[in-house]
Amino acid sequence: MTLNMPSPVKDPKSGIYYIRVRVPADLTSSFGRAEVSKSLRTRETALAKERFAAEYAAIQRRWRALRAAPEPLPLKRIVSLAGRVYQRLMESLDNEPGESVIWQQVSRLNKEAAGNERALEQWYGPIVDEILLEEGIAVDQTSRWRLIVEAQRAWEQATEQMQRRSEGDFSPDPMANRFPEWQPESTPSTPSPGLTLSDLFQRWKKEHLANGKSENTVKDFAQKLDTLKDYLGHEDVERISPREISEWTEYLRHEKALTAKTVGGKYLAAVKTVFQVARSKFLIENDPAKEVSITIPRRVKSRSSGFTEIEAKKILSAADKVFELPSNMAHHNKLACRWVPWICAYTGARAGEITQLRKEDFSVVNGIPQLAITPEAGSVKAGLYRNVPVHPHLQEIGLLDFIRDAKNGYLFHIGGATKAELGKRSGNARDKIAIWVRDTAGITDERIQPNHAWRHRFRTLGLNADIAPEYLGAIQGHAGRTAGESYGEYTTETLFREICKIPRVAFN
Structure with a gap:
């Protein structure tokens, strides 16, 4: 004879699962009814099964209590x-x-x-x-x-x-600990937990760091997966469905007011990457995030992404006066505001790449001064080093003198003991500059980014000065579009010839 074990029951109209269990005949009089019926508050099959198991166990404890012989309790x-x-x-x-x-x-x-x-x-x-x-x-x-x-x-x-x-x-109740912790007389054995999101994250992290990739990405992904755990209320991989991943993205958009680009490009992308690695390592059979997608509306663009000539002059003029105006800003942050905008204006580099420059990243090759943007100093997108010649105008306004007189080590922050700490301090310096551009230099247009707009401006100037895209890519650190483009390098002389085509910022 085969016994049919109870299981969740789906309501045909609402689709919500219920637990419905008949009360044993010998207990109906003491329990007061013939059936237990309770909503499991979900339409997801996997979650319904898990909630059913917990409710069914509680019901069984009630049956035991009703059948048990009364005993004294210490x-x-x-x-x-x-x-x-x-x-x-x-x-x-x-x-x-x-x-x-x-x-x-x-x-x-x-x-x-x-x-x-x-x-x-x-x-x-x-x-x-x-x-x-x-x-x-x-x-x-x-x-x-x-x-x-x-x-x-x-x-x-x-x-x-x-x-x-x-x-x-x-304040905490000083007498709260007078209650002993409750320990059941016998604790039923529980099955070993399956894979968790933390397990998958650690496997991805191991792979990520083994490939020499950024520790900053590890922190970023950890935060993204934490939001998913908080939303789900658990991290059991077997219980995660594609629908729950999709509902999580909707929650981030509508409840947390994040943009579709942020949710899709950062949160969902992080989760997808972790699941993809787990799938490739045969840790899981099904990837619940694989089919989930977010439609990102086309951004309405009402102006150039780069600084205008007026905005550029306004920022660089303010940079020249950083040490003339009273300020509580730390000295190294003043140095960053003084020099980083100028360097970005003539290199098209990311501000974070410049705030992590060290004195030893400066060199002279065949009489041409150059700056090395290298992963050894901190985070560099795509992990690729490059040398960028110093534009003649930067030389004329004293950049080389500043670097020569600086102490060994980082130029725009005080350094740190670990790579993660160095990355944080470089990021803090970059963020200080962004605030300064808004509050002091007065560039308040929210349609442009206060640091990254230099990168857009440099490329626009370069294209209009007939600098070929491949030269601009080498100077700005854009990864090649094909494997073939990763072969060979441009000489310092070649890049200096091209960078000299960038017009000077003239205040007169």
Whole structure:
């Protein structure tokens, strides 16, 4: 004979799963009904199965309690169960305890009930019986009454704490640890957990770092996966469905107000990458993120992405005056505001690449001064080094003198002990410049980026000066579009010839 094990039942109209279990015949009179029916609050099959298992286990504990012979319960376990009463009240009103006058009234009624057996039974009897059923415990009348008395004490303690919270005092309850931790008499064995998102992340991280890629990406991906874990409320890979991934992206867009580009290009991209690596290593059979996509609306462009000539002059003029104006800015941040905009204007480099420059990254080749943008100094997109000749105008305004007189090490921040710390400080210097461009230089147009706009401007100037795209790519550090483009390098003389075509910024 084959026994049919109970399983979730889907409502044909709503699609929501339910647990429906018949009450054993010998318990219907004591339980009060012939069937247990409760919503599992999900339309997802995998999640319904997991919630069903938890609910079914709780129901089985109730059956055991109803069938068990009453036994005495020692005081320690009684006080431990009373702690559940305390915890439930504290957790239910954790953020908003309500008005002080309410708790004054509750405290008064609670103290009045303490000496009244009928009131104690009325107030705490149902709570105690529910807790005993949840734990599958059958106790004798003496133990039950002792538990009711302890539940009243626990409620009184919680009421006093809520009174303090309602008056703005959220300090921990010094007596909260008087309740022993509840330990069931026997803990059923639980199956070993399957793969988690953390497992997949660690496997991706190992691969990522082994390939010499950025530690900053590790931190970024960790944050993105944490948001997914928080949304799901778990990290069991087998329980994650494509629909849940899709709903997570919608949550980020509509509840967290992130743009489609940010959600698709950063959050979803990170999750997809981690799952793809796991799939390629045969850790998982199905990739729940594979088919999920986000439509990114075409960006409305109402101006150039690069600085105009007027904006460029405004920033560079302000840069020349950084040390003349009173400011609480740190010296190394002033140096960054003084020189980084100028260097970006004549190299088209990313601001973060320049804020991580070191004195030793400067050299002279065949009489031509050049700056080395290298992963050894910090994060470089695509992990490729390049040498960028120094434009004659930068030489004339004193950049080489500044570098020659600087101390060894980083030019625009104080360095750090680890690569991650160095990256953070270079990023902080870059961000300080962006704030300075907005607040001091006065470039407030939100349609352009206060640092990256130099990169767009440089390419525009270069194209209009007939600098071939491949030269601009070599100067600015754009990765080649094909494998063939990664072969060979341009000489310093060649790149200097081209960079000299970039017109000078003239203030007259």
